[in-house]
Amino acid sequence: MKKSYNHKIFKNLCKSCSLCVHYCPKNVLEIGEDRKVVAARAQDCIGCHMCELRCPDFAIQVFECKVEEAKAEK
Secondary structure (H helix, E strand, O other), X not given: OOOOEEEEEOOOOOOOOOHHHHHXXXXXXXXXXXXXXXXXXXXXXXXXXXXXXXXXXXXXXXEEOOHHHHHHHO
């Protein structure tokens, strides 16, 4: 079974630098209409945490979903 991941984005901390977008190897993140980051393709996330590690303002966190959470999202 493929693991699923949730992204917690703290929009008040995000300064729209898009470093997380550029470092994501699976193109999960993009800049939304409000110029803040959104997890547009969360189902493609591999849990590498590159976005979290590269964010200079700690505005994003990645969490592995529990089995129950992943089933509820479908």
